[in-house]
Amino acid sequence: MFAHVDINNCYVSCERLFNPSLEGRVVVVLSNNDGCVIARSNEAKAIGIKMADAEFMVRQNLKKNNAVIFSSNYPLYADMSARLMNNLARYTYTLMVYSIDEAFMALGDIRGIDLEQHTGTISRNVMQHTGLPITVGVGPTMALAKLANKAAKKQKRPYLVLDTTEKISETLLDFPIEDVWGVGLQYYHKLTECGVKTAQDFRALQPDFVRQEMTVQGWRLHQELWGKPCNVIKDVAERSKGIESSQSFSSYQTALEPIEEAAAMHAATVALKLRQQKSMAMTLTIYLRTNKHNVKHDQHYPSITVKIPFAANSTHQLTRIAVQAIRAIFQPGYNYMKTGIRATGIIPEGEIQYNLFAGYEHSREQQLAGLMDQLNDRYGRGTLRLAADSFERKWAMKQEFLSKQYTTDWKDLVITR
DNA sequence: TCTGGGGTCCTAGGACCC
């Protein structure tokens, strides 16, 4: 049996933990750049605020309801997430951290265990030790555990255990197909055309038909709803296939220079993440985008994929590649809105293949990168950075409603007697 | 005027190999 655990209204719950006066009020958390709503309190849901609503479109409604608005505070959420995961690890040897607020657990040998009781214990203990409200779904496959979780929320229960075929059938019967894990907008439209409205309808389809219309992923989902496991718990480390850093600009950029600076910053971020997980990348993809929502602007989505002559993770080298790539794909006359860099072909640091012809001073690069990491660790991120990454960052994101780094920033710590 | 930033997996098709 698998359990799926998530934090209810995660980012809002984190903010409330350090500001209990927010209980009972309409609270929303915005995405980077304060662009759209990515977390809502139940009160916000009740007044009709939807996931991913653009902030400017719901501004009036929020104001009318005396809402409290936050910018995303990822250092805070990441720290609370780590506390949750540490707690969950006490109940299983196989924990799969699926996202910042979600995890799957294999429950292992459950003979003689009352699952209802066990699940309730997990839920209560996490609340006691972290202050975070969670929901737990249990089922014989990961898809069913995830579905059980969502069904529990609909029934306003802290947990739901689907451990018999009867309970599974009953739950699938009125479970909307669009809420099933793995069914997005495209498949929703396709399935609706076939007369599928619920998870039960979907399960009644022929496996071959599903395979044909929804690729092997849809077929696996179909199997899982019948209780046949296709997904397995995977370690986070073995899952990382790519590392990306990207961000929208705070305003349209039409000149090359600020875009180069942003790309340099993303290159530095990617390089740092690579070094932190002791790996190197063999391929870099650099892309640039206009705003797809603005129909009045000409659109341009250039990207370039660079094969590095040998794997790399130094800020210096990744930055050089990123800046050159931006120069190659940038075209004047467009209003660019976003740039990003993705590293793929990730290999462990030890497995580097030195290129005979590259003439690259690997150890000096490593020393320089190591020194930068040390200084930035001690004095704060971005203290020492390459000149290509600017000092002004006029293109950097908006964060008007940021809360404090309650748990991670010692500068905010107030010591009283 | 204003619409996030990460990821995953799969498939088709092109480049290339002998």
Place this chain on the structure above:
DNA sequence: TCTGGGGTCCTAGGACCC
């Protein structure tokens, strides 16, 4: 008029997730 057959690897793009 006729123009191989069997592969692998890579990338772009599309679907999905939170």
